[in-house]
Structures are given as structure tokens and as C-alpha cells.
Amino acid sequence: MVELANTMDWPLVKGIVSDLDGVVYRGRTAILDAVEAFRNWQAEGIPFCFVTNNSTHTAKDVVTKLNGFGLETTQDNVVTSAATAAQLIRQSYPAGTRIYVVGAPSLRKAILDAELVITDKQPAIVIMGLDREITHEKLRIAVDAVLKGAVLIGTNPDLLLPTPTGFEPGAGAILTAVATAARVKPIIVGKPEVYMIEAALSRLGTDRATTLMIGDQIPTDIQAGKRAGLCSVLVTTGVPPVEDPSLQAPDFIISSLKQIPLKR
Structure with missing residues (x-):
């Protein structure tokens, strides 16, 4: 290129x-x-x-990391896909809505902070982010819930993530497995959608x-x-x-x- x-x-x-x-x-x-x-x-x-798009860190985690690199930031400088996903769900669903979460603790925290209930029993929504402890059982529960009518939401569609030594599969790779098996098109929260971009612009005021x-x-x-x-x-x-x-x-x-x- x-x-x-x-x-x-x-x-x-x-x-x-x-x-x-x-x-x-x-x-x-x-x-x-x-x-x-x-x-x-x-x-x-x-x-x-x-x-x-990375849903494995909270805004606070990101700030700590950036500050450690010598770049002084605050949580106002960071918009995460996990927090954005929880906010978008609450715009359409009431508190107490049942959610099955495949992802990191940061995604689970965002869902709980939004007053939603995490469960694998008859969830209305399945939300998936990057999960480095993914198992076949988690995929099975997600597919079964979606086939029974749960809405499938992905924090992002990233198939590949850079690492210090190479690359690893991203949240999109896991999401694709469930979407393909259940034959549905997931709702995407992160980029390439503009939800986080619009949130950032509102903070910048530019x-x-x-x-x-x-x-x-x-x-x-x-x-x-x-x-x-x-x-x-x-x-x-x-x-x-x-x-x-x-x-x-x-x-x-x-x-x-x-x-x-x-x-x-």
C-alpha cells in the first residue's frame, strides 16, 4: 500500500x-x-x-496504561466499546433485562453498571466481546440462546489484533462463529459503526x-x-x-x- x-x-x-x-x-x-x-x-x-473496540479494559484501565507510557489522560479521553454497548442496550431495554455475556470482566462490569442482569437462563440478549478464555460451552450457550430468539450483539467485528510478538484472533472471530452457526446478522456496537465516534465528538466539541x-x-x-x-x-x-x-x-x-x- x-x-x-x-x-x-x-x-x-x-x-x-x-x-x-x-x-x-x-x-x-x-x-x-x-x-x-x-x-x-x-x-x-x-x-x-x-x-x-477492545472490550477487555475499562476506561480507567486505559488511562492507567496511557499514563504509564507518559501520556497524561483522564477517563473523559476514552470511549470503550463495552461501556457504549451497555449504554445502547439501556436505551432500548429496561433495567433488569437478562443478558448472556461472553467476554472479559470489563464487559461484565459495564453490563452490571447499567443495571442489567447477567445470566445464561433465557437471556433476551447475547453480547459478545473479546474472551481469551472462550470455550465450546460458552459458544454453545450463546448459539442456543440466539436460536431461541435472543438478540446477538457484538462489541466489535475485529478479526485480528496486534500483539508485541504478532497477532491474535479478535472479538469478531468469536462473534462470527456464533453468528454463522445461528445464521443471524449481529448488531455491532464498535467501529465501523459510528456510536463511539459520535460520543467522542460530543466530548471534544470540535x-x-x-x-x-x-x-x-x-x-x-x-x-x-x-x-x-x-x-x-x-x-x-x-x-x-x-x-x-x-x-x-x-x-x-x-x-x-x-x-x-x-x-x-
Whole structure:
């Protein structure tokens, strides 16, 4: 994929919405250029908000991690797919709705915080995020519930996640197994849908024309940015870019966030 980063073509940057995994860090390892870029934007007074499809961490967990890399942030700087999923469910379902959860403790916490009930007995909804302790039994319960009428919701469709040593299957890989077996199309909360992008924009208070969407995945990050009307930037520090003519191409392709010019 050809790198596209002509300084003369960049828009006036007054706000940034960004992915995390593969952009700011890979697993537990910081991407140093990215951390430096965000610190520079912070020094220039350019606001940013992170939107992560990863449902295995709370906003508090993310802040602790970023602060450990030397990037001072607060929970207002982070929108997670787990919290967004719980909020969206509560917009359509009352407190006490029965939910079967396949995912990390952070997803379970978000569901409980929204006053929903976690159970494998006749759930109205099956919600699935990244679960590194997935078993055939969890998949069986999820498929059975969906076949009996439960709504299938995925925190995100990411098939692949970057790690310090390579890659691992993402939440989308697990979700696809259940959706395929039950022959249903799941409702997706995270990118490429715009729910988290809209939440980030409301926090930033910036104009879409002057806000960048930065990510490392074309099917999710870039499509979400495009759908939200933002200038999209693909950085090649994460998952290998997907060449798919059916997807909207990024406005810029870069190898380091430091290639984005500081302009106000």
C-alpha cells in the first residue's frame, strides 16, 4: 500500500479521534512515536479522544496504561466499546433485562453498571466481546440462546489484533462463529459503526471538518471515520492493511503519527 502523507494536503487539525491498539501501543508495549505525537498535540492544546473496540479494559484501565507510557489522560479521553454497548442496550431495554455475556470482566462490569442482569437462563440478549478464555460451552450457550430468539450483539467485528510478538484472533472471530452457526446478522456496537465516534465528538466539541480519525484498520477505524464525516488517517503500525475495493480508502496513509503536521 502506497504511503500518502503530503503535508500541503492536510486539513487544519483542531481535534483528534484515535484508536488505541496498533496505534498508540501494541499489547503492553508503547509505540513511542505515537506517544510523542499525542504529547505534542496536548502541548499545543489540540484535544483528543480515544475510541477502542477492545472490550477487555475499562476506561480507567486505559488511562492507567496511557499514563504509564507518559501520556497524561483522564477517563473523559476514552470511549470503550463495552461501556457504549451497555449504554445502547439501556436505551432500548429496561433495567433488569437478562443478558448472556461472553467476554472479559470489563464487559461484565459495564453490563452490571447499567443495571442489567447477567445470566445464561433465557437471556433476551447475547453480547459478545473479546474472551481469551472462550470455550465450546460458552459458544454453545450463546448459539442456543440466539436460536431461541435472543438478540446477538457484538462489541466489535475485529478479526485480528496486534500483539508485541504478532497477532491474535479478535472479538469478531468469536462473534462470527456464533453468528454463522445461528445464521443471524449481529448488531455491532464498535467501529465501523459510528456510536463511539459520535460520543467522542460530543466530548471534544470540535468541528468534523477539522477533526481527524486515526486508526490502523481499514475495515473498522477508517470506515467509522468516513461514516462520521471525518478526515481518516491510516497508520501502518498495527494490523496489516486490507486491500478491499469495496471499502472506502483512507485520506492519508502514514507510518508514524509524527508525520501529521501540527497546524491549528
